[in-house]
Amino acid sequence: MKFSIISTLLTATLAVASPIELKYGNESLNRPLVHFTPNHGWMNDPNGLWYDEKEELWHYYFQYNPNDTVWGLPLYWGHATSKNLTTWDQEKIAIEPLSDDSGAYSGSMVVDYNNTSGFFDNTTDPRQRAVAIWTYNTPDSESQYISYSTDGGYTFTNYDSNPVLTINSTQFRDPKVMWHDETQKWIMVVAKSQQFKIAIYSSPDLKNWTHESDFTQEGYLGFQYECPGLSRFTVPQTNETGFTNSSSTDKWALFISINPGSPQGGSSTQYFLGEFNGTHFTTDHSNTNVIDLGKDYYALQNFFNSPDGSVYGIAWASNWAYCNFVPTDPWRSSASLVRKFTLEEFQANPETSILNIKSTPVIDYDSLNFGETSSYHNETLDTENPINYDLAKNFDGLIEFNLTYRVNNSAFGKADFADLSLYLIGEANSNEYIQLGFEGNAASFFIDRGHSEVPFVQNPLFTDKISVNNQPSQYINSQVSEYKVHGIADRNILELYFNDGSQVSTNTYFFTGGNFIGQVQLEVGIDDVFQIEEFEVRQMTLKI
Numbered sequence: 001m002k003f004s005i006i007s008t009l010l011t012a013t014l015a016v017a018s019p020i021e022l023k024y025g026n027e028s029l030n031r032p033l034v035h036f037t038p039n040h041g042w043m044n045d046p047n048g049l050w051y052d053e054k055e056e057l058w059h060y061y062f063q064y065n066p067n068d069t070v071w072g073l074p075l076y077w078g079h080a081t082s083k084n085l086t087t088w089d090q091e092k093i094a095i096e097p098l099s100d101d102s103g104a105y106s107g108s109m110v111v112d113y114n115n116t117s118g119f120f121d122n123t124t125d126p127r128q129r130a131v132a133i134w135t136y137n138t139p140d141s142e143s144q145y146i147s148y149s150t151d152g153g154y155t156f157t158n159y160d161s162n163p164v165l166t167i168n169s170t171q172f173r174d175p176k177v178m179w180h181d182e183t184q185k186w187i188m189v190v191a192k193s194q195q196f197k198i199a200i201y202s203s204p205d206l207k208n209w210t211h212e213s214d215f216t217q218e219g220y221l222g223f224q225y226e227c228p229g230l231s232r233f234t235v236p237q238t239n240e241t242g243f244t245n246s247s248s249t250d251k252w253a254l255f256i257s258i259n260p261g262s263p264q265g266g267s268s269t270q271y272f273l274g275e276f277n278g279t280h281f282t283t284d285h286s287n288t289n290v291i292d293l294g295k296d297y298y299a300l301q302n303f304f305n306s307p308d309g310s311v312y313g314i315a316w317a318s319n320w321a322y323c324n325f326v327p328t329d330p331w332r333s334s335a336s337l338v339r340k341f342t343l344e345e346f347q348a349n350p351e352t353s354i355l356n357i358k359s360t361p362v363i364d365y366d367s368l369n370f371g372e373t374s375s376y377h378n379e380t381l382d383t384e385n386p387i388n389y390d391l392a393k394n395f396d397g398l399i400e401f402n403l404t405y406r407v408n409n410s411a412f413g414k415a416d417f418a419d420l421s422l423y424l425i426g427e428a429n430s431n432e433y434i435q436l437g438f439e440g441n442a443a444s445f446f447i448d449r450g451h452s453e454v455p456f457v458q459n460p461l462f463t464d465k466i467s468v469n470n471q472p473s474q475y476i477n478s479q480v481s482e483y484k485v486h487g488i489a490d491r492n493i494l495e496l497y498f499n500d501g502s503q504v505s506t507n508t509y510f511f512t513g514g515n516f517i518g519q520v521q522l523e524v525g526i527d528d529v530f531q532i533e534e535f536e537v538r539q540m541t542l543k544i
């Protein structure tokens, strides 16, 4: 065994009391630490993401049913705040529906710095003039409402002339609003869900909206479009390999969630890259892109603003195909980690480079304590010598790993199952594990979350095996390619970032007796194929 323990910190104190146990009691052995979960009740889409520049505080609202652990009416906007985008405090409910048979459905938040709406006076700091734009759902209609806050996003007053936008439809929802500098107008993208249209509206004041265009029947349709979003990105500069881009330095991404009927099964989030001129969005190419190739990443929404001008977003880390059966209690569903999105030139294959949205997880390591780190470098693995690493007992169940490996494509035959497999083995029951691996002939990464005794895992729609077609991070020579994967396993959510986030796969998993990982094992199915450049695993926990 060739790993080395680099550091051993905190192990004595961790066994005594973890912050999660103190906060929630024993109910939450599988409650994630750095993925937000409501303290009780049901949660789905992220809503109203914005950054309060005055308080330096991030606000995150979410579809919330506090009365049950399944989706149901009345539906509210729950609320959480964070200083570091890693740990969140749940706040009081922010927006309520008007009756028990209705819902405050998904929507977004803007900061109305210049008081275009007229809702504010000098008593509200311009940086805190928060206006929510959301869908009011009743049995008869879906229409767009606005509500404003004069206390920094904690309580909201409904505009007395709501709705601000209605088209006599029951399938018209999820407005995402941004400010467009060039036209000095607010722009809304909103789903005419079952017409497969993303409608674009403009407004000078958030109250009066003009229909500008529809983006329709593009990409995967599924059953319906939901939760659109429009974000502006900076195009990376042309590099020495001759990658060319448009003369514009900006590029726009239109995000559209589809549910049900996504190609991954259930619900997922796609995006298109193109141009936006203030009234119309046009795609550069007819290809659609999927922002996360896993099963648990839906209804992505990006923050209205951020301190560095970058695009940050959160998704709902579940899937409508099985969300109501997920074995957590007294809450259901988690948010994804916050991700920073940037545009990159992505080598789709040896001949073609394309623009791609790269995802980087945002984790504030200052809010975490670190346990043991195991590290392993420059070894060719063989079948007789796997890496076995026992994690510290009763740790908090948050681990991170980095794995960089080279594949010698000349060292296996067509009929060989040439795999490098990383097993994350349950602490309470070592028969339970997640298998993560790469197979040489398929040149694909795979995730197998089916080795569990939790009955829910047998739900066929949970899809225990998922694969990601994986590009090398570099071609070392004509036979040898290098790949990278960064993983964060947080109690019951595994986020995998391939090649520094060029591709991502987010998937939940469930073990009996809580979701602590007790052992990590890295092994190969065939000799002399895999060279481990780096393999590092570390355990982490929240600072109290």
Ligand SMILES: OC[C@H]1O[C@@](CO)(OC[C@@]2(O[C@H]3O[C@H](CO)[C@@H](O)[C@H](O)[C@H]3O)O[C@H](CO)[C@@H](O)[C@@H]2O)[C@@H](O)[C@@H]1O
Residues within 6 Å of the ligand: 044, 045, 063, 071, 072, 075, 105, 106, 135, 173, 174, 226, 227, 259, 260, 299, 320
């Ligand atoms: O909370 C409403 C918001 O959620 C969104 C997207 O996640 O709409 C989801 C939607 O349907 C789901 O919930 C249903 C109720 O459990 C379920 O039966 C269905 O299979 C799910 O897809 O919720 C509403 C109400 O049922 C339905 O119109 C949506 O498809 C978002 O669009 C909403 O704002």
